[in-house]
Amino acid sequence: MDYRIKNPVIPDQSTGAGVMELDAQLRAVGAEGWGYSFADDTLTVSGPEGMDLSAFGVVENG
Amino acid sequence: MARSPNCTGAPLYKGRVDVTISYPDPDETLLETPVALPTSEPGTAQISYTLASGHMPVWSPFELEHIKTAVLYAAGKNTSGSAITVYYRVLKNGVSVATGSGSVAAGYYYTWSHYRFLDVVVGDVLSCKLWASSADMKWDYKAVLVWPTRIGPKGRLLVNATADEYSAVYTLTLGTPLRQDREVFYTPFDLDPGGQKIYWRKSLPFPVIQTTEVRGLGCVEFGDIQLSTQLLTSATYHPYWYGNKCFKRISYTPLNLRV
Numbered sequence: 099m100d101y102r103i104k105n106p107v108i109p110d111q112s113t114g115a116g117v118m119e120l121d122a123q124l125r126a127v128g129a130e131g132w133g134y135s136f137a138d139d140t141l142t143v144s145g146p147e148g149m150d151l152s153a154f155g156v157v158e159n160g
Numbered sequence: 161m162a163r164s165p166n167c168t169g170a171p172l173y174k175g176r177v178d179v180t181i182s183y184p185d186p187d188e189t190l191l192e193t194p195v196a197l198p199t200s201e202p203g204t205a206q207i208s209y210t211l212a213s214g215h216m217p218v219w220s221p222f223e224l225e226h227i228k229t230a231v232l233y234a235a236g237k238n239t240s241g242s243a244i245t246v247y248y249r250v251l252k253n254g255v256s257v258a259t260g261s262g263s264v265a266a267g268y269y270y271t272w273s274h275y276r277f278l279d280v281v282v283g284d285v286l287s288c289k290l291w292a293s294s295a296d297m298k299w300d301y302k303a304v305l306v307w308p309t310r311i312g313p314k315g316r317l318l319v320n321a322t323a324d325e326y327s328a329v330y331t332l333t334l335g336t337p338l339r340q341d342r343e344v345f346y347t348p349f350d351l352d353p354g355g356q357k358i359y360w361r362k363s364l365p366f367p368v369i370q371t372t373e374v375r376g377l378g379c380v381e382f383g384d385i386q387l388s389t390q391l392l393t394s395a396t397y398h399p400y401w402y403g404n405k406c407f408k409r410i411s412y413t414p415l416n417l418r419v
Binding site: 111112113114115117118120121125130131132133134135136137138142 | 200201245247249255256257258259260261262263276291293387388389391
């Protein structure tokens with residue numbers, strides 16, 4: 099399922115290192131894929147039901 | 161205070177509108193020799209398009225009010241014996257729009273579809289950087305497509321609105337393409353107060369339709385309502401993509417009433 103987090107607490111996405119760091123953090127909690135939108139400061143994460151993403155912010159559709 | 165045209169003497173109906181939209185061949189490239197992705201973010205995007213008039217759908221005999229959205233494709237193959245993560249950064253005119261990642265299984269092809277570009281115009285530069293968690297991840301295919309969205313007059317009543325030639329409007333041809341069809345073009349209507357939307361269908365004429373201030377006659381889901389990136393993987397096919405449907409012809413009779 100897809101989870102959506104507005105204004106997430108994540109590494110700086112302006113650098114490739116920040117992208118890879120966020121990827122590692124999300125995969126550590128079971129994420130299978132993710133996307134971050136700069137325009138609306140929103141993180142969308144794909145993964146299994148019940149995934150704990152609380153470290154990244156408030157899940158809107160969780 | 162709003163007045164009925166019947167009270168002012170103005171005609172209730174305006175002339176019938178009947179327009180066609182044709183779509184150019186996709187701008188796509190398949191590299192003869194696949195190129196390995198770096199293992200850190202590259203300085204220059206591997207995939208970049210400057211939108212030209214030749215990318216744009218062509219209206220006849222005139223354009224209805226609309227804006228345009230684009231999708232950028234990037235595809236390749238994991239040639240290693242284990243799963244690899246692919247990272248991306250999408251840019252519009254050199255400014256980061258989105259980042260993300262996905263996993264590709266050993267020996268599988270991947271296709272990224274970046275629906276991240278709402279309101280594009282000629283001259284916009286759409287780009288994508290790709291890199292991977294380890295070597296042996298290649299890219300060899302790119303394409304860009306442009307769709308109209310938020311089509312037609314806003315806040316109007318129209319009668320006998322039809323979309324008889326509503327269908328998939330693009331075909332990607334290079335590589336070993338596989339298209340998965342889906343409905344993506346919303347009507348102005350919501351099915352319920354929760355916002356569940358209704359898709360246009362080819363056989364769905366509306367005796368009366370009220371267009372909305374944002375969607376007009378309709379708008380595309382991916383690239384407008386949802387700015388997102390989708391990853392499809394396959395052991396056989398690439399590009400593996402969603403064939404989004406759109407109008408090829410729209411006709412309606414506008415009522416001379418603002419709602």
